[in-house]
Amino acid sequence: MIAAALAGALAALGFASLHMARKVVTPATRPADTEILRLDTDAQTITLARTPDTQLPGRYGLFTTGTADYVKLGSVVSEDADSVTRKLLTHVPDTAKLSSAAAFSGWYFDRPEQLHLPFTPELIGSALGPCPAWLFPAGDGDVWVIQVHGRGATRAECLRAVPVFHAMGITSLVVSYRNDGEAPRSRAGTYTLGATEWRDVDAAVGFARRHGAKRVILMGWSMGGAVALQLSLHSAHRDTIAGLILESPVVDWRVVLGYQASMLRVPPTVTSLAIRALRSEWASPLAGAGAPIPFERLDIVARAGELRHPILILHSDDDGFVPSDASHDLVVARPDLVQMKVFDVARHTKLWNYDQDRWSDSIRSWVQERGLAGTVDAQQA
Template identity: 75%
Template sequence: MVDSRRAAMAPPALQAGVRAALVLLGGALGLTVSALALTSLHLARRVVTPAARVPDTRILSLDTSAQTITLARTPDTELPGRYGLFTSGTESYVKLGSVLAEDATSVKRKLLTEIGPQARISADAAFSGWYYDTPAELHLPYTSELIGSAVGPCPAWLFPAGTGEVWVIQIHGRGTTRAECLRAVPLFHGLGITSLLVSYRNDGEAPRSRAGTYSLGATEWRDVDAAIGFARRRGAKRIVLMGWSMGGAIALQLELNSAHRDVLAGVILESPVVDWRVVLGYQARQQHIPTAVTGLAIGALRTEWSAHMAGAGAAIPFDRLDVIARAPELRHPILILHSDDDGFVPSDASHDLVVARPDLVQMQVFDTARHTKLWNYDQERWSGSIRSWLEERALLPE
């Protein structure tokens, strides 16, 4: 214990110095805590704010005579298969074919969209697995529909097939639109399954909620539940849900909460979010964000008052969105298609769901297909996996 008499006899200069040091230390700690809190709120806001497409690819050269394009090499641009590229200038979107040549820094690919010699395209572009950009490109009959939901009419594309008794409802991911799902339509159409590609609140096509932010599936599933009701009214007897990335999280919430669970026949998940905490932790590590910041951001989104500070319309129920913990509640067969090198949504939780419910969940594991690009990377395997799974569960129309 410090002798109070000695402390009292300490030189005034020393006492003043100690007081100043304590004030500085307290101020520094306060600033650190404040900075940490602000950083966490900023991260939380990014999580729930609908993402705009940002350039992630550099166009190095364009040869219109040979119809080739050379891109800076990345884990995405080096993938074999067919892809899309969002661009700006005289072309807004082009289709990419196979890799023709590559070196340590660049990849030359075949252009599948013809580009004229007068084309002027910005060097900054965004690589995509969409491939098809509009429904007309499929050359299949379709209609544009509006699905009535609590937030208003949500646009959808309907591709009728077969007898109309078996439907697949496709749910796109975060920061994308229903066009992401177009590449799956020909497979289902060939199997006699009607496809409904839906939109949901705050995705840029459906109506905006009051806050205008994502709830990571906690409310979006209600808009898709309205689409299930629409399908039933149009004659659907059995419905398969297919979710891409965050659409997988939405599909799983429907599997757990839908008022129409009696008509659901199965769930197909492409590169799905199964537990948001796993995904957010992984993405934070990829961006070298301290674990403490990530934990505080998740904590902020879980609490009503701080969620509003982060721009969210309501607290995010991460426990309800954790399907590993809720695995005993699952009722229908699930097929997961996921690549272990996903790079955006790690496959760990998908593997965990197989372990938690091996009686219901099957998984096709890819190793070099990246995020939501499994169809692009190996269309034959991707299509065959879905077809076989549907056949084994007698989900094909008779």
């Protein structure tokens, strides 16, 4: 009887671990994380269920379904213990019908046309096929920034950063990568958390060089930070890379997964077994991964001695999704290369939304200190 109970407990533990492992690597659709409680088209306001995100000051976006799939949100105009009413910055007509389930977003811009800057759609040739990108030319074309979005997002996540670089005469290339819903699908169709995605972005660096870039800045958002860090360590174009800017980055996946599991009250044993499964030759296929994930190689704090490019980290201690601990640890490990601007209140990848001026000034100062600002054409300014 005891043996049967033990076997059942171990089986349940194994199932839970594989379930968690599969969730980590499977590209997810955007989950609804709030509810539309009231839409006032006369006042052009919208009332949302109160969450740590929906109560934030600043400008944001809201994904929904119905007669609109995305609307821009302005400041909080009223709130109580259960709800937050915000100004609508997208006009919503009185005929609008929006579903109650919605997803709060830091993207703000969801299409490149909204920036009112010249751009062209491009295709970056990668080993898996063409990866769509947006190219925003600026300056003399010598300095480019390549923007890398995060897990469960698409390249639109990066649009917020384009204007600050454009104003400095820096061309922006906003890219996609395998399994993100826009770029080609790998055989497994799952993420490797940066271990292979960097190759698609490396192809974008090659594209930039062929089109006149002499120096390239990598900017990674969340998991895009992990991608950018892997690229900086392994790319054949390393000498072209002038530096990295990391927004709410994943620096060590084990720290992130442990934190997220604790927030969901998942036992540490399950998290540990899930990571072991993803690392394992025999178990990773059961978790949906196409190949074992090299968590040690993705731990940049442990590999800090290998870094050779200057890095600016923008991270909030109130991130709520990717804890800032590993970012702080990386500053301690390599103070000669790594600078960090610490925010609070702002949550994951929402630093621009919360404090656009400080966010932009931090990037601008770092770029200018390194002589990376391009020549601004009067017609582009």
